[in-house]
Structure formats: C-alpha cells, structure tokens
Amino acid sequence: MIELETALAIVLLVALTFYALMGGADFGAGVWHLLAHGSSRRDQHRLIGEALGPIWEANHVWLILIVTILFTAFPTAYAQISVTLHIPLTLLVIGIVLRGSAYAFRHYDIQDDEIHVRWDQLFALSSLISPVLLGIIMGTITAGNFSLSPDSFYEGYVLYWVQPFPLAVGILALVLFAYLAAVYLILETSDVQLQEIFRKRAIAAAVFSGLLGEIVFFLGKSGAPYLWGGLTNNIWGGLIILGTVGFTLAAVWFLSTRQYWWARTCAILQVTLTIWAWGVAQFPYLIPPYLTIYNTSSPEFTLQLILFVLLLGALLLFPALIYLFRIFKSRSVFGQHQ
Amino acid sequence: MSDLLAARSLMAMSLGFHIIFAMVSMAMPLLMILAEWRWLKTGQDAYLIIAKRWAKGTAIFFAVGAVTGTVLSFQLGLLWPTFMAWAGPIIGLAFSIEGFAFFTESIFLGIYLYGWRKVSPRAHLAAGGVVALSGVVSGLVVVMANGWMNTPRGFTIVDGMPSNIDPIAALLNPSGLLQAPHMILAAFAATGFAVAGIHAFLLLRHPDNPFHQYAFKIALSVGCVSAILQPLSGDLLAKRVAELQPLKLAVFEGQVQTQQGAPFRMGGIWNSEREVFDYVLEIPYALSLMLHLDPYGEVKGFKDFPKENWPPIGIVRTAFQIMVLIGFLMMFLALWAAWLTFGTRDIFQSKTFLRAMVAATPLGFIATEIGWVATEVGRQPWVVVGYVKTAEAVTPMPGLTVPLIFFGALYTFLALIVTWLMFRHVAATPDQFEMIVSAQAS
Numbered sequence A: 001m002i003e004l005e006t007a008l009a010i011v012l013l014v015a016l017t018f019y020a021l022m023g024g025a026d027f028g029a030g031v032w033h034l035l036a037h038g039s040s041r042r043d044q045h046r047l048i049g050e051a052l053g054p055i056w057e058a059n060h061v062w063l064i065l066i067v068t069i070l071f072t073a074f075p076t077a078y079a080q081i082s083v084t085l086h087i088p089l090t091l092l093v094i095g096i097v098l099r100g101s102a103y104a105f106r107h108y109d110i111q112d113d114e115i116h117v118r119w120d121q122l123f124a125l126s127s128l129i130s131p132v133l134l135g136i137i138m139g140t141i142t143a144g145n146f147s148l149s150p151d152s153f154y155e156g157y158v159l160y161w162v163q164p165f166p167l168a169v170g171i172l173a174l175v176l177f178a179y180l181a182a183v184y185l186i187l188e189t190s191d192v193q194l195q196e197i198f199r200k201r202a203i204a205a206a207v208f209s210g211l212l213g214e215i216v217f218f219l220g221k222s223g224a225p226y227l228w229g230g231l232t233n234n235i236w237g238g239l240i241i242l243g244t245v246g247f248t249l250a251a252v253w254f255l256s257t258r259q260y261w262w263a264r265t266c267a268i269l270q271v272t273l274t275i276w277a278w279g280v281a282q283f284p285y286l287i288p289p290y291l292t293i294y295n296t297s298s299p300e301f302t303l304q305l306i307l308f309v310l311l312l313g314a315l316l317l318f319p320a321l322i323y324l325f326r327i328f329k330s331r332s333v334f335g336q337h338q
Numbered sequence B: 001m002s003d004l005l006a007a008r009s010l011m012a013m014s015l016g017f018h019i020i021f022a023m024v025s026m027a028m029p030l031l032m033i034l035a036e037w038r039w040l041k042t043g044q045d046a047y048l049i050i051a052k053r054w055a056k057g058t059a060i061f062f063a064v065g066a067v068t069g070t071v072l073s074f075q076l077g078l079l080w081p082t083f084m085a086w087a088g089p090i091i092g093l094a095f096s097i098e099g100f101a102f103f104t105e106s107i108f109l110g111i112y113l114y115g116w117r118k119v120s121p122r123a124h125l126a127a128g129g130v131v132a133l134s135g136v137v138s139g140l141v142v143v144m145a146n147g148w149m150n151t152p153r154g155f156t157i158v159d160g161m162p163s164n165i166d167p168i169a170a171l172l173n174p175s176g177l178l179q180a181p182h183m184i185l186a187a188f189a190a191t192g193f194a195v196a197g198i199h200a201f202l203l204l205r206h207p208d209n210p211f212h213q214y215a216f217k218i219a220l221s222v223g224c225v226s227a228i229l230q231p232l233s234g235d236l237l238a239k240r241v242a243e244l245q246p247l248k249l250a251v252f253e254g255q256v257q258t259q260q261g262a263p264f265r266m267g268g269i270w271n272s273e274r275e276v277f278d279y280v281l282e283i284p285y286a287l288s289l290m291l292h293l294d295p296y297g298e299v300k301g302f303k304d305f306p307k308e309n310w311p312p313i314g315i316v317r318t319a320f321q322i323m324v325l326i327g328f329l330m331m332f333l334a335l336w337a338a339w340l341t342f343g344t345r346d347i348f349q350s351k352t353f354l355r356a357m358v359a360a361t362p363l364g365f366i367a368t369e370i371g372w373v374a375t376e377v378g379r380q381p382w383v384v385v386g387y388v389k390t391a392e393a394v395t396p397m398p399g400l401t402v403p404l405i406f407f408g409a410l411y412t413f414l415a416l417i418v419t420w421l422m423f424r425h426v427a428a429t430p431d432q433f434e435m436i437v438s439a440q441a442s
C-alpha cells in the first residue's frame, strides 16, 4: 500500500496538471486575445470568447481544490507559503479577480457597446500577468531554502521570489499556457484562415517553450539545487527531460504537417511531463529542505477522510466534466465530426 | 492602524463582499428553474424570457462570487496562517467538500447558460436544479465550518496542540448545524425580496406587463416562504447560543446581570462607564420565556464573565437588534403578501404593498451583513472560541494597511460596475419584452 502522504501528493499533482491543462489554457487564450491583430482580429476575439464561455468557471475550480487540499492535508506548508509569498499571492488573486470579473462583465452584459473593449483589455492584461505570478510562486516554492528567522522585511517577504529562477519559471508558465491555448484553438474552429494563424503561433510558442524549459533547467542548478539534484541523480530524471524535448519536437512536426490532433496530444503530454518531472524531482519536499509531505502532514484520520472525499468527489466530478465537454466540445475534444 | 486591525478589517470586508454574490448565486438558480418550469408547463414565452434574463444576471454574480471566494481561500492563509495551521487538519475537510460542490455548480451553470439549444428541455431544467442544489450545499458546508469556530468540537488539547482529531465531529458542530439553515434561508429571503422589489418598482410603472407580474410572483413566493421561516430558525439558533455561548447571548440581548425572569429588551445604548444600557424598553419576563419556555428561567448576564473576554458590546448588540427588527419586518411583509394573495386575490392592485416591497429591496442583505457582524464580532476576542485568540493568529507580515486599501478599492470598483450592469439589465427588460409581444401579435 502506498502511504497516505504520497497518495495526497499525487492527487495534488494530478489537480495541478488539470489546472495547467484547462485553467492554464484559458489564461493562454487571454494572451492571444491581447496579441490578436490583423484583419481577422475580431474573429480571433470571438473564437476565444466562445471557446472559454461554458467551461472557464469549472476550469478555475481546480485551483481552489489545490488550495483546499493543501491546507487540509499539509497545513504548516500552506501557512509557510502564505507568509513568505504573501506579496505575489496577493497580486495573483487580484489578477484572478480582475480576469474573471472582466470576462463576466464582457460576456453576460445585456447591452453591447464600446465599454466591452475595455473589459476585453482588462481580461487580456490580467491573463498575461497571472500566469507569470503563478510560475513565480511555484518556482520560489521549488527553490525553497527560506530563512527560518528573517532579519528584515526584504529577506522575509521579497528576497526569495525576485530571483532569476522563479522569474524564469514564471515566463515558462506563461509561454506553456499560451502554447496550449494556441493548439487548442486550432481545433476549436473550422475556419482555415484562423487555423493558420494559430498554427503559426503554436509553432512559435512550442519552440520558445522548449528553449525556456532548458534555460529553467540550467538556472535550477544554482537556483533550485534540490530540483536539479532530483532530476540529474536518477534515470527517471534523464528520461523525463528527453521526453519533454521529444514532445516539443514532435508537436512542431505535427503542426508543420497540419496534424492538429497529434499536435495537441504532444502539447498536452509535454506540459504533463514537465509538471510530473517537477513533482518527481521535488519528492518528498514541499518546500525544501525543511518541509516535506511527511513533517507537514495532518493526522492520519484527516488524511484518510480527505482521500475518501476526494475519491467520492472524483466519481461525481469526472462524469460531470465529460458531460460538459461532450455538450460543448464534442467536435474539438471528442472528434465527432469526421 | 495596527496590522491586526487591518487584517480583521480586510477579512471582514472580503467576507462581507463575497457573501452578497454567494447569496445571489445560491438563490437565483431556484428562481430561474421555477420560471423555466412554468414555461414548460404553460408555454408562455414571458416565463422563458424571465428565465433567460435571470440567468444572464446570475452569471455575473456567480463569476464575481467565484473570484472573490478564491480571494478568501487564499486570504485565510495570507492573514491567519497560524489559525490555518492549527485548524486546517480539523476543519479543512469542509472546504474540500465545498470544492466539489463548486465543481458541480460551475459545470452545470455552464450547461445552463450555454446549453439552451444543445440539450433537451428536461436536461436543461435538471442542470438548473443541480446548480441550485450544489449552491446550497456549498453554503451549508462553509457555514458549518464557521460554526466550528463558535463551538469547536472534534479534538482534544494535548501539550498545547490539538490531538485526537475528528473532522466529522468538527463539521457537525452544534452551532453550525443551526447556523447553516439560518444562512440558507437568509439567502433565499434576501434574494427573493430584492428581486421582487425590483419588479415591484417596474410594476408601479407598467402595471399590466405580464413579464413583471410573473417575475414578481415567483420571487415573492420564494422570498415570503423563507421570510416566514427565518424568525423560527433564528429563535432555535438563539436558544442554542444561550446554551453554548451564554456570554454572546447576554451581549445580544443586553443582559448585563444574571437574572431570573429576564425581560426582553428593545433599543438601548451601551454606557461603558456605568456598564448599563440607557434608554431600553423592556417586555417583562419575555426573554426568559423565549429561551427557556419558563417566565422565571435564569438568563446569564455578561458581567459573570471575565471582562477581557467580552466582545465589543455596543456593536454586537446593535447589530443583533437591527437583524431581528428586519426579520420581523420581512415576516410582516410576507404575511401581508399571503393575505393579499389568498384574501383579495389581486396582489398587483395594492399600490401600497408594491411600494412597501420596493422599500424592502435591500432589507435582507442588510440583515445578513449585520447578522454576520453580530456573529463574528460577538465571537471576539477569539478566533476559535476558548482556544485561539485573534491576536495570536494574525500573520507576521507588516504593512497590512496596503492590501486593505488595495482590496477596498478593488471591491468598490467591482461593486460600482456590477450595480451599473444591473441597472442596464433592468432598464433593458420591458422594451425588449414589448417588442416580442408585438412581434407575436402581428
């Protein structure tokens, strides 16, 4: 039997993966909204708006699930993260609030007039900033090494997240999300002109994400020694790195030959593998080197109960999610057009 | 401003803001499906338009509720990390359950909003039902978690740390079990009255518009049923507070000294120097009778408790009084509505009633906000009554006035926009409706 702590760490990783693949792509779509230009600008905006409509609320809940699992199962880690990363976390939630509200103001308003352009801009801008902050937060947690008794405000609340490594992770998160969104959007439309636009963007984002992935990896040598150690000390680490590079190259190939289904599969696998590579390398640390999933975990009974609730919830959630996607994404996700 | 005060104000502000959106997202789905169900039964298009209009408005509230709720789940840690490290293992489970309720709610709201032509009418109505149900579940669970802070259960203290943790006992705490239905009723009463109030206003201008007549009836019936049950549920709750948090109840009721045959007091201003209430109106024996069903029952006074554990007396007592007053006002309006409907059978003819309903539009929301102030400030100086004081739970992060101002500005901005959008929403309705009517007539 696998330990409770490990099981919950795996659940966290699964939820994080879903958040990146679904919620992350929604952020990415916002980025393309901002970058939309040319004669089909309006069509691009419409495509993005329609693709998000029925699903973005549900996609957002993954983040809430992650936070609640964290504070139920690993409460001291949640407390430490909340203290040291107070500033970027606050900025992140402000970004999330503005993005969600702006989207709702734009799309559920009863009248249609000029002000909608402003909501669109706010939506796009906050979509750009939030993923970077999310990446910075993840990067800082990965790097760890927080001082136990900081001497100054700067050391206690700023120092750890204004480092090259977290910033690089922030940009990587943004590019990966944009990459996912571009690949998804190709399959959301049957308009060839739009497909071509997002195909080019997807290729650019794929290449860029591959390069950034390498940069993050090398910055990690000094910036996040535990991660680096976890990735370079064992065979899995090597395979995973090869795998992500392989998926990037394959995705570029499929995009060039317009095999969009395969391209999307590769993009999903690349992002999934990146997250799991991080998870495996980080194991068993939550914030290295002091806080692990073992020394921050709740008592056994709580862990058992939460796992039980999560399993029960999953039985409810996945059929409902499939139902949702069958209704609105039958063509793009389930491929029921050929 | 001290950081502790800034943290408390920020928490209160975020909660007070979120709750408005949460209440609307909890209650509106029921109104929507009632309208849709009427449409399926009668085939009258006005009901369909009502359902669709309400759905669009709800979507805005739901989205703002979702993002402000997200703020809260982070802010619990950002402001009270020590509390969360302490309470997470005990009460965190409630929030994980809530997470799945949010999932179902968001998924089926997506289907409801965008699925009008994509799923069968029955499946669509059922999707609305799931939204309504999961909204109520999430409200129930989070209020039970709050109840645990009032009557902590499910752990024992060993060496200063909670041990023998039982999250189920914690979740099923005695306060929460009665607070939760009181809150759900508040959401339905407040939203029902607010929506009815808006349509009453428009009915005064367009008395014969069936759109507003139907909408008014649906909202009013939901609001009235809840408003009649609300004081009953409040009475049960007050009895429980008397039993388990006697200090809080004494403050609510202005009971300074322990007394047999305590009167029910109305009004009153707390005189902190002489430690008495000035200008109170007393109904003899009524409080003892209410709490113990015995006119000579004993009611504890707050002077029996150490002064350092008193909450701010004036605020708590005033807040509680206003809530109860509003509760009776709303119940009175509900009984009036019932009398008009079943007695004279023409509720739309009474301009006085419609005007009263317009005036009552914000009442439920005011009662809720102020009821929460009574509950939460009445819990001070504790976060977890008897175990953790608020001052011990606050984050070490300095400069909390900065986020306080920032979020204050953010919420003000959102509130203004939402209000303005709702005005547009309401203003747009009659004209478009008349267009459809004339289209059908021709």
Ligand code: HDD
Pocket: B143, B150, B175, B178, B179, B180, B182, B183, B185, B186, B187, B189, B190, B230, B231, B232, B233, B234, B235, B237, B238, B241, B248, B323, B324, B325, B326, B327, B328, B330, B363, B364, B365, B367, B368, B369, B370, B371, B372, B373, B374, B375, B376, B378
């Ligand atoms: C529409 C809103 C509304 C109305 C009309 C009332 N209440 Fe209320 N009340 C609430 C909305 C509310 C609330 C905001 O939802 C509270 C705050 C905490 C809670 O669970 O519910 C609450 C709390 C609350 C508490 C405190 C519980 C505690 O501190 O643990 C008591 C004793 C009552 N109520 C009693 C009453 C009575 C006797 C009412 C009779 C007329 C009444 N309420 C009307």
Ligand code: HEM
Pocket: B008, B009, B011, B012, B015, B016, B018, B019, B080, B083, B142, B143, B145, B146, B369, B372, B373, B376, B377, B379, B380, B382, B383, B390
């Ligand atoms: C919408 C409903 C609520 C409102 C309007 C509200 C209001 C308030 C207010 C006014 C305070 C500050 C009290 C003071 O410092 O004097 C406060 C504090 C707090 N509330 Fe609530 N509350 C609500 C619901 C909840 C719920 C559901 C929870 C948790 C599950 C909760 C948790 C807290 C915590 C942790 C604090 C900070 C500690 C404290 O000051 O005691 N509240 N709330």
Ligand code: HEM
Pocket: A057, A060, A061, A064, B015, B018, B019, B021, B022, B023, B025, B026, B061, B062, B063, B064, B065, B066, B067, B068, B069, B070, B071, B072, B073, B076, B095, B102, B103, B105, B106, B135, B136, B138, B139, B140, B142, B143, B183
């Ligand atoms: C009395 C207090 C509260 C009630 C009755 C309440 C109720 C609700 C309801 C019905 C919703 C769903 C509707 C919507 O998304 O707009 C909601 C959303 C949410 N609430 Fe609250 N809530 C309360 C306090 C809190 C607190 C203290 C927290 C934080 C821990 C919280 C966290 C959330 C979150 C994260 C969401 C968003 C879910 C989503 O994305 O759909 N709520 N709340």
